[in-house]
Protein backbone atom coordinates (compact mmCIF):
# COMPACT_ATOMS: atom_id res chain seq x y z
CA UNK A 1 0.00 0.00 0.00
CA UNK A 2 1.19 3.51 -0.77
CA UNK A 3 1.49 6.11 1.92
CA UNK A 4 -1.42 8.51 2.26
CA UNK A 5 0.03 11.95 1.40
CA UNK A 6 -2.80 13.65 3.30
CA UNK A 7 -4.06 17.10 2.40
CA UNK A 8 -4.64 20.49 3.97
CA UNK A 9 -7.07 20.65 6.87
CA UNK A 10 -10.47 21.48 5.36
CA UNK A 11 -12.47 23.05 8.19
CA UNK A 12 -15.29 23.98 5.80
CA UNK A 13 -15.85 20.28 5.07
CA UNK A 14 -15.80 19.44 8.79
CA UNK A 15 -18.26 22.20 9.70
CA UNK A 16 -20.83 21.00 7.18
CA UNK A 17 -20.95 17.38 8.30
CA UNK A 18 -24.44 15.98 8.91
CA UNK A 19 -25.04 12.48 10.25
CA UNK A 20 -28.49 10.85 10.14
CA UNK A 21 -28.44 8.71 13.28
CA UNK A 22 -31.63 6.77 12.57
CA UNK A 23 -30.49 5.98 8.99
CA UNK A 24 -27.13 4.70 10.31
CA UNK A 25 -28.85 2.55 12.93
CA UNK A 26 -31.31 1.18 10.35
CA UNK A 27 -28.45 0.31 8.03
CA UNK A 28 -26.55 -1.37 10.85
CA UNK A 29 -29.61 -3.43 11.79
CA UNK A 30 -30.11 -4.49 8.14
CA UNK A 31 -26.46 -5.45 7.75
CA UNK A 32 -26.49 -7.51 10.94
CA UNK A 33 -29.75 -9.32 10.14
CA UNK A 34 -29.06 -10.05 6.46
CA UNK A 35 -27.36 -13.30 5.48
CA UNK A 36 -25.53 -12.46 2.26
CA UNK A 37 -22.89 -15.19 2.63
CA UNK A 38 -23.94 -18.60 1.34
CA UNK A 39 -22.98 -21.37 3.74
CA UNK A 40 -20.83 -23.14 1.11
CA UNK A 41 -18.65 -20.02 0.95
CA UNK A 42 -18.38 -19.56 4.72
CA UNK A 43 -15.02 -21.35 5.01
CA UNK A 44 -13.54 -19.12 2.30
CA UNK A 45 -14.85 -16.02 4.09
CA UNK A 46 -13.42 -17.22 7.39
CA UNK A 47 -10.03 -17.77 5.77
CA UNK A 48 -10.27 -14.27 4.32
CA UNK A 49 -11.02 -12.92 7.81
CA UNK A 50 -8.04 -14.83 9.21
CA UNK A 51 -5.66 -13.29 6.69
CA UNK A 52 -6.88 -9.81 7.70
CA UNK A 53 -6.24 -10.27 11.44
CA UNK A 54 -3.74 -8.13 13.31
CA UNK A 55 -3.09 -10.78 15.96
CA UNK A 56 -2.83 -8.76 19.11
CA UNK A 57 -1.43 -9.06 22.60
CA UNK A 58 -1.63 -5.91 24.70
CA UNK A 59 -1.52 -7.17 28.24
CA UNK A 60 0.38 -5.92 31.24
CA UNK A 61 1.67 -9.48 31.60
CA UNK A 62 3.08 -9.81 28.05
CA UNK A 63 6.49 -11.49 27.97
CA UNK A 64 9.01 -11.96 25.17
CA UNK A 65 8.19 -15.66 25.07
CA UNK A 66 4.45 -15.23 24.73
CA UNK A 67 5.08 -12.70 21.92
CA UNK A 68 7.29 -15.30 20.17
CA UNK A 69 4.56 -17.94 20.54
CA UNK A 70 2.02 -15.52 19.13
CA UNK A 71 4.28 -14.94 16.11
CA UNK A 72 4.35 -18.68 15.52
CA UNK A 73 0.55 -18.75 15.75
CA UNK A 74 0.38 -15.92 13.20
CA UNK A 75 2.66 -17.93 10.89
CA UNK A 76 0.86 -21.29 11.36
CA UNK A 77 -2.64 -20.24 12.40
CA UNK A 78 -4.36 -23.60 11.78
CA UNK A 79 -3.39 -27.24 12.36
CA UNK A 80 -1.77 -28.72 9.23
CA UNK A 81 -4.45 -31.38 8.65
CA UNK A 82 -7.25 -28.83 8.95
CA UNK A 83 -5.51 -26.54 6.47
CA UNK A 84 -5.05 -29.44 4.03
CA UNK A 85 -8.74 -30.28 4.25
CA UNK A 86 -9.40 -26.71 3.17
CA UNK A 87 -7.19 -27.13 0.11
CA UNK A 88 -4.01 -25.37 1.33
CA UNK A 89 -0.57 -26.54 2.32
CA UNK A 90 2.00 -24.78 4.48
CA UNK A 91 5.06 -23.77 2.50
CA UNK A 92 7.02 -20.68 1.45
CA UNK A 93 4.11 -19.22 -0.53
CA UNK A 94 1.22 -20.30 1.65
CA UNK A 95 -1.15 -17.30 1.88
CA UNK A 96 -2.79 -18.49 5.10
CA UNK A 97 -1.22 -16.43 7.85
CA UNK A 98 -2.37 -13.38 9.76
CA UNK A 99 -1.65 -9.93 8.33
CA UNK A 100 0.26 -8.64 11.35
CA UNK A 101 1.21 -9.04 14.96
CA UNK A 102 0.29 -6.10 17.19
CA UNK A 103 2.24 -5.49 20.41
CA UNK A 104 3.47 -2.80 22.79
CA UNK A 105 6.66 -0.91 21.75
CA UNK A 106 8.79 -2.82 24.29
CA UNK A 107 7.83 -6.10 22.61
CA UNK A 108 8.56 -5.05 19.01
CA UNK A 109 12.10 -6.41 19.14
CA UNK A 110 10.85 -9.88 20.26
CA UNK A 111 8.27 -9.96 17.49
CA UNK A 112 10.84 -8.88 14.88
CA UNK A 113 13.32 -11.54 16.03
CA UNK A 114 10.69 -14.28 16.06
CA UNK A 115 9.35 -13.41 12.61
CA UNK A 116 12.85 -13.14 11.15
CA UNK A 117 13.64 -16.62 12.49
CA UNK A 118 10.51 -17.89 10.76
CA UNK A 119 11.45 -16.07 7.54
CA UNK A 120 8.20 -14.10 7.76
CA UNK A 121 9.32 -10.58 8.71
CA UNK A 122 8.44 -9.30 5.22
CA UNK A 123 5.08 -11.06 5.06
CA UNK A 124 3.66 -10.65 8.56
CA UNK A 125 3.91 -7.02 9.59
CA UNK A 126 5.01 -6.04 13.07
CA UNK A 127 2.60 -3.38 14.32
CA UNK A 128 3.18 -1.45 17.50
CA UNK A 129 0.73 0.63 19.45
CA UNK A 130 2.20 3.98 20.49
CA UNK A 131 1.51 7.54 21.68
CA UNK A 132 0.46 6.75 25.21
CA UNK A 133 -1.80 3.81 24.33
CA UNK A 134 -4.60 3.47 25.32
CA UNK A 135 -5.43 6.95 26.68
CA UNK A 136 -3.22 9.17 24.49
CA UNK A 137 -2.87 11.47 27.52
CA UNK A 138 0.90 11.94 27.53
CA UNK A 139 2.97 14.98 26.52
CA UNK A 140 3.30 15.17 22.74
CA UNK A 141 7.10 14.85 22.83
CA UNK A 142 6.93 11.54 24.68
CA UNK A 143 4.22 10.27 22.32
CA UNK A 144 6.43 11.09 19.33
CA UNK A 145 9.45 9.46 20.96
CA UNK A 146 7.45 6.26 21.45
CA UNK A 147 6.78 6.15 17.71
CA UNK A 148 10.46 6.70 16.91
CA UNK A 149 11.45 3.94 19.34
CA UNK A 150 9.02 1.40 17.84
CA UNK A 151 10.17 2.25 14.30
CA UNK A 152 13.83 1.90 15.30
CA UNK A 153 13.04 -1.52 16.80
CA UNK A 154 11.65 -2.64 13.44
CA UNK A 155 7.90 -1.98 13.54
CA UNK A 156 6.40 -1.59 10.06
CA UNK A 157 3.05 -0.25 11.23
CA UNK A 158 2.30 2.12 14.09
CA UNK A 159 -1.15 2.16 15.70
CA UNK A 160 -1.28 5.62 17.27
CA UNK A 161 -4.11 6.76 19.55
CA UNK A 162 -5.60 10.21 19.22
CA UNK A 163 -6.09 12.54 22.19
CA UNK A 164 -9.89 12.32 22.53
CA UNK A 165 -10.05 15.59 24.48
CA UNK A 166 -9.13 17.45 21.27
CA UNK A 167 -12.23 16.03 19.59
CA UNK A 168 -14.52 16.61 22.55
CA UNK A 169 -13.45 20.28 22.73
CA UNK A 170 -13.47 20.83 18.94
CA UNK A 171 -9.71 21.48 18.63
CA UNK A 172 -9.51 20.08 15.11
CA UNK A 173 -6.48 22.09 14.06
CA UNK A 174 -4.42 20.88 17.04
CA UNK A 175 -5.52 17.31 16.37
CA UNK A 176 -4.52 17.66 12.71
CA UNK A 177 -1.10 19.08 13.60
CA UNK A 178 -0.40 16.38 16.20
CA UNK A 179 -1.34 13.66 13.72
CA UNK A 180 0.86 15.22 11.04
CA UNK A 181 3.83 15.11 13.44
CA UNK A 182 3.05 11.50 14.29
CA UNK A 183 2.95 10.62 10.61
CA UNK A 184 6.29 12.34 10.14
CA UNK A 185 7.74 10.36 13.07
CA UNK A 186 6.58 7.13 11.38
CA UNK A 187 8.65 7.98 8.29
CA UNK A 188 7.94 7.07 4.71
CA UNK A 189 8.29 3.28 4.93
CA UNK A 190 6.00 2.72 7.93
CA UNK A 191 2.22 2.90 7.82
CA UNK A 192 0.27 4.85 10.40
CA UNK A 193 -3.04 3.59 11.72
CA UNK A 194 -4.99 6.16 13.72
CA UNK A 195 -7.04 4.77 16.59
CA UNK A 196 -10.00 7.09 17.09
CA UNK A 197 -11.38 5.41 20.24
CA UNK A 198 -14.85 5.93 18.79
CA UNK A 199 -16.60 4.89 22.01
CA UNK A 200 -15.19 7.98 23.71
CA UNK A 201 -15.93 10.59 21.03
CA UNK A 202 -19.41 11.51 22.23
CA UNK A 203 -21.39 11.10 19.00
CA UNK A 204 -21.26 9.79 15.44
CA UNK A 205 -20.73 13.27 14.01
CA UNK A 206 -17.47 13.48 15.93
CA UNK A 207 -16.53 9.99 14.69
CA UNK A 208 -16.97 11.18 11.09
CA UNK A 209 -15.04 14.41 11.72
CA UNK A 210 -12.20 12.67 13.55
CA UNK A 211 -12.00 10.15 10.68
CA UNK A 212 -11.65 13.00 8.18
CA UNK A 213 -9.01 14.85 10.20
CA UNK A 214 -7.00 11.64 10.63
CA UNK A 215 -7.07 11.00 6.87
CA UNK A 216 -6.28 14.64 6.00
CA UNK A 217 -3.23 14.39 8.29
CA UNK A 218 -1.98 11.34 6.38
CA UNK A 219 -3.25 8.26 8.29
CA UNK A 220 -3.04 5.15 6.14
CA UNK A 221 -5.70 3.37 8.16
CA UNK A 222 -8.35 4.54 10.57
CA UNK A 223 -9.05 2.19 13.47
CA UNK A 224 -12.10 2.13 15.71
CA UNK A 225 -10.83 1.37 19.20
CA UNK A 226 -8.00 0.38 21.51
CA UNK A 227 -9.92 -2.58 22.95
CA UNK A 228 -9.74 -0.84 26.34
CA UNK A 229 -12.75 1.52 26.05
CA UNK A 230 -16.11 0.59 27.57
CA UNK A 231 -17.61 0.71 24.05
CA UNK A 232 -15.36 -0.70 21.32
CA UNK A 233 -15.89 -1.65 17.65
CA UNK A 234 -19.57 -1.45 16.69
CA UNK A 235 -21.17 -1.63 13.24
CA UNK A 236 -22.64 1.94 13.42
CA UNK A 237 -19.13 3.30 14.09
CA UNK A 238 -17.88 1.18 11.20
CA UNK A 239 -20.56 2.54 8.84
CA UNK A 240 -19.67 6.16 9.66
CA UNK A 241 -15.96 5.46 9.17
CA UNK A 242 -16.64 3.74 5.83
CA UNK A 243 -18.68 6.77 4.69
CA UNK A 244 -15.75 9.04 5.63
CA UNK A 245 -13.24 6.77 3.84
CA UNK A 246 -15.44 6.78 0.73
CA UNK A 247 -15.87 10.56 0.81
CA UNK A 248 -12.12 11.09 1.28
CA UNK A 249 -11.42 8.75 -1.65
CA UNK A 250 -13.90 10.62 -3.88
CA UNK A 251 -12.28 13.99 -3.09
CA UNK A 252 -8.61 13.06 -2.87
CA UNK A 253 -8.33 9.79 -4.82
CA UNK A 254 -6.60 7.93 -1.98
CA UNK A 255 -7.87 4.70 -0.47
CA UNK A 256 -7.49 4.67 3.31
CA UNK A 257 -7.85 1.35 5.13
CA UNK A 258 -10.26 0.41 7.91
CA UNK A 259 -9.36 -1.49 11.08
CA UNK A 260 -12.13 -2.43 13.48
CA UNK A 261 -10.65 -3.58 16.79
CA UNK A 262 -11.79 -4.26 20.30
CA UNK A 263 -14.25 -6.92 21.37
CA UNK A 264 -14.28 -8.79 18.03
CA UNK A 265 -14.20 -12.35 19.32
CA UNK A 266 -16.47 -14.51 17.15
CA UNK A 267 -16.50 -15.61 13.52
CA UNK A 268 -19.98 -14.11 13.25
CA UNK A 269 -18.62 -10.69 14.35
CA UNK A 270 -15.79 -10.93 11.82
CA UNK A 271 -18.19 -11.87 8.99
CA UNK A 272 -20.45 -8.90 9.83
CA UNK A 273 -17.47 -6.58 9.37
CA UNK A 274 -16.48 -8.22 6.09
CA UNK A 275 -20.04 -7.87 4.77
CA UNK A 276 -20.17 -4.24 5.85
CA UNK A 277 -16.91 -3.39 4.10
CA UNK A 278 -17.97 -5.30 0.96
CA UNK A 279 -21.27 -3.42 0.78
CA UNK A 280 -20.02 0.06 1.70
CA UNK A 281 -16.52 0.18 0.22
CA UNK A 282 -16.52 -2.70 -2.27
CA UNK A 283 -14.45 -5.83 -2.88
CA UNK A 284 -11.34 -3.79 -3.47
CA UNK A 285 -11.14 -3.05 0.26
CA UNK A 286 -11.36 -6.74 1.21
CA UNK A 287 -7.62 -7.35 1.35
CA UNK A 288 -5.11 -6.95 4.20
CA UNK A 289 -3.82 -3.87 2.40
CA UNK A 290 -7.03 -2.02 3.16
CA UNK A 291 -8.82 -4.01 5.83
CA UNK A 292 -7.65 -5.41 9.15
CA UNK A 293 -9.36 -6.80 12.19
CA UNK A 294 -7.51 -6.10 15.43
CA UNK A 295 -8.23 -8.99 17.75
CA UNK A 296 -6.67 -11.01 20.53
CA UNK A 297 -9.22 -13.83 20.71
CA UNK A 298 -10.87 -14.14 17.28
CA UNK A 299 -8.46 -16.65 15.75
CA UNK A 300 -9.47 -19.41 18.18
CA UNK A 301 -13.12 -19.05 17.20
CA UNK A 302 -12.31 -19.05 13.47
CA UNK A 303 -10.29 -22.24 13.94
CA UNK A 304 -13.20 -23.76 15.87
CA UNK A 305 -15.67 -22.89 13.09
CA UNK A 306 -13.40 -24.16 10.31
CA UNK A 307 -12.94 -27.44 12.21
CA UNK A 308 -16.70 -27.75 12.46
CA UNK A 309 -17.09 -26.95 8.75
CA UNK A 310 -14.57 -29.63 7.72
CA UNK A 311 -15.53 -32.40 10.12
CA UNK A 312 -19.17 -31.65 10.86
CA UNK A 313 -18.23 -32.10 14.55
CA UNK A 314 -18.48 -29.49 17.25
CA UNK A 315 -15.26 -29.38 19.21
CA UNK A 316 -14.49 -27.75 22.54
CA UNK A 317 -12.57 -24.46 22.22
CA UNK A 318 -10.01 -25.61 24.83
CA UNK A 319 -8.70 -28.17 22.35
CA UNK A 320 -7.39 -25.39 20.13
CA UNK A 321 -4.12 -23.67 20.72
CA UNK A 322 -3.66 -20.06 21.74
CA UNK A 323 -4.99 -17.46 19.32
Ligand SMILES: O=C[C@H](O)COP(=O)(O)O
Pocket residue numbers: 056058102225226227228261262263264294295296297298
Ligand atom coordinates in the same frame (compact mmCIF):
# COMPACT_ATOMS: atom_id res chain seq x y z
O1 LIG B 1 -5.96 -3.42 18.69
C1 LIG B 1 -6.50 -4.40 19.06
C2 LIG B 1 -7.31 -4.52 20.29
O2 LIG B 1 -6.60 -4.07 21.41
C3 LIG B 1 -7.74 -5.91 20.50
O3 LIG B 1 -8.85 -5.92 21.34
P1 LIG B 1 -9.44 -7.31 21.87
O4 LIG B 1 -8.45 -7.81 22.90
O5 LIG B 1 -10.76 -6.93 22.48
O6 LIG B 1 -9.57 -8.26 20.72
